Amino acid sequence: MIDLQGYGPRLIEGAGVTVQLAVLSLILAIILGLLTASAKMSRNWLLRRTATVYTTLIRGVPDLVLMMLLFFGGQIGVNAISDMLYYNYDIDIYINFNAFAAGVLTIGFIFGAYMGETFRGAFMAVDNGQIEAGKAYGMSNGLVFRRIRFPQMMRHALPGLSNNWMVLLKTTALVSVIGLTDMVRVAAEASRATHEPFTFLLPVAVVYLLIASVSEWIFARLQKHYDIGFGGQ
């Protein structure tokens, strides 16, 4: 086996941080993506515009720059808000803007824009007659969404979703730059300390490949589930 020189437990901890970060960001991104897709398809001009500006801006700027903006700027912004609260309303709170929150927020925010595009295409692929049929049955909008639009939309969205997830997973490596101790940061620190970069960086690369392979398997199962009734297409 490889001698991890005592860095083993920290690397495993770091892997945990990577996975947590990725899953939480994915959840945030899906929620934002659904909201963005709905906004883009809405009849309201302002909502459509806002969603377009959001997706265009996010996709035009590097993830790392957005992350640094939010992380370095976030603390100043949060401090300004708590100062304002203290001076004006005498509310004394201290909010610590930590790297993990910044990471989840930025990654979720970035991929929300990509998910928005994926979901929009998928929603439009659902036959309008189905939605009309649901309404004719007297289903409420929420029920139509839950029982008809969402399950059918997912079938079309899954390939894009799985693609976005793979990119998101790799993007989590960037949080090591803003000071979060994920497995990349532990590996980089260990490489510098021991002068053995391959011992630490190669296993971490393999862990990424493993996570990617496991997710590929999960997405294949999900696709099978959402393809029920459309077999052979």
Add this chain to the structure above:
Amino acid sequence: MLDISTWFNDLLAGNVIFTADTLGYYWEGLVTTTQLVFLSLVAGLIIAVPLAIMRSSKHKWISLPVYFFTYVFRGTPLLIQLYIIYYGVVFIDGIQESFLWPVLREAFYPALIAFTLNTAAYTTEIFRGAIKATAKGEIEAARAYGMSQNLMMRRIILPSAFRRALPAYGNEVIFMLHASAIASVVTLMDLTGAARFVYARYYAPFEAFLFVAAIYLCLTFAILFFFRYLEKRLLAHLRPQDA
């Protein structure tokens, strides 16, 4: 000339952060980013074409090694690849005595190598998809003309595959521009590196990073429009014919 410089100084007068000095850093950053992205894209493209042909080969022993290469480079974060090359280059036997060392010692070249390999992997897969999508009839026609495999590749398959790959390749170029921001992690003064420097010096995250975000946005749009123009020119025959 004097007029311009006084005008410029007047414009910046009273501005603490965006002095001619810091704008100089951003300019240097822009030059570094452009060099890195452009050189890695060109080198990556040159590597990707033969790899894509190998990847579409019928023989497993030719296509599998290429698949392994693209799988590894597309499945792991670019940051890890950069670290492995940046920290690992020292450990190549005899590298420190070789003539290459003064070149490889600087962060620019390890970054360039990492970016090149990464974009080569993505581009290979893009081209493979385009090669695979070649219409059967075109290949049959080429065969019927008695073209050899090589001639067919050169005259029929590759030219049409390049065109088909254009939209996806445009995305890859933008992706590469954005990915290049991590060069700042290995002490390179690219655009993001300049922004980090300005941030650290003035503790002004919003000014430093919003400004650089705007530059990236402009670059992204420039690439986008360039590829739109190319597509319009090169894919004219695929456009829907209107009355």
